[in-house]
Amino acid sequence: xxxxxxxxxxxxxxxxxxxxxxxxxxxxxxxxxxxxxxxxxxxxxxxxxxxxxxxxxxxxxxxxxxxxxxxxxxxxxxxxxxxxxxxxxxxxxxxxxxxxxxxxxxxxxxxxxxxxxxxxxxxxxxxxxxxxxxxxxxxxxxxxxxxxxxxxxxxxxxxxxxxxxxxxxxxxxxxxxxxxxxxxxx
Numbered sequence: 001x002x003x004x005x006x007x008x009x010x011x012x013x014x015x016x017x018x019x020x021x022x023x024x025x026x027x028x029x030x031x032x033x034x035x036x037x038x039x040x041x042x043x044x045x046x047x048x049x050x051x052x053x054x055x056x057x058x059x060x061x062x063x064x065x066x067x068x069x070x071x072x073x074x075x076x077x078x079x080x081x082x083x084x085x086x087x088x089x090x091x092x093x094x095x096x097x098x099x100x101x102x103x104x105x106x107x108x109x110x111x112x113x114x115x116x117x118x119x120x121x122x123x124x125x126x127x128x129x130x131x132x133x134x135x136x137x138x139x140x141x142x143x144x145x146x147x148x149x150x151x152x153x154x155x156x157x158x159x160x161x162x163x164x165x166x167x168x169x170x171x172x173x174x175x176x177x178x179x180x181x182x183x184x185x186x
Contacts, residue, residue: 006039038176062142111160120151
């Protein structure tokens with residue numbers, strides 16, 4: 001079994017960022033267990049699909065760094081009213097994406113890679129718009145890296161293949177997404 005843990009990586013990223021921005025509100029920013037489990041499954045899918053462990057780790061590391069940075073910006077009230085509107089649009093699109101992912105999982109042979117690819121691309125574009133003035137081009141590159149990786153039509157097709165090798169991973173991902181949707185997290 002692989003010793004990689006997104007929870008440990010998230011904690012390291014938070015420590016690094018929080019060391020320079022240690023405030024009460026930023027310390028409360030943590031990735032919960034459900035999200036961590038989803039990230040672990042996404043890592044396993046990426047690693048198996050690409051056959052490249054360092055690349056799979058980099059994608060998840062980039063995802064965690066972006067999530068933590070945006071969380072810190074939000075908790076420290078760095079977004080304008082207009083940007084908060086973009087954040088609301090992003091959350092709605094993310095919710096729509098989660099519901100679509102779950103629906104495609106629950107009903108075999110309904111998966112449409114173009115729909116999922118479009119949802120992920122829309123999420124990426126909204127996120128880039130949200131952080132345009134707050135994060136560096138390097139962080140923008142991380143956002144592109146994560147979304148380009150997971151919106152790969154071949155990866156999505158293999159992930160949603162009924163009875164395919166990734167079905168157990170997809171089951172865990174969708175169970176986690178369902179819990180986050182029910183909890184109102186996304």
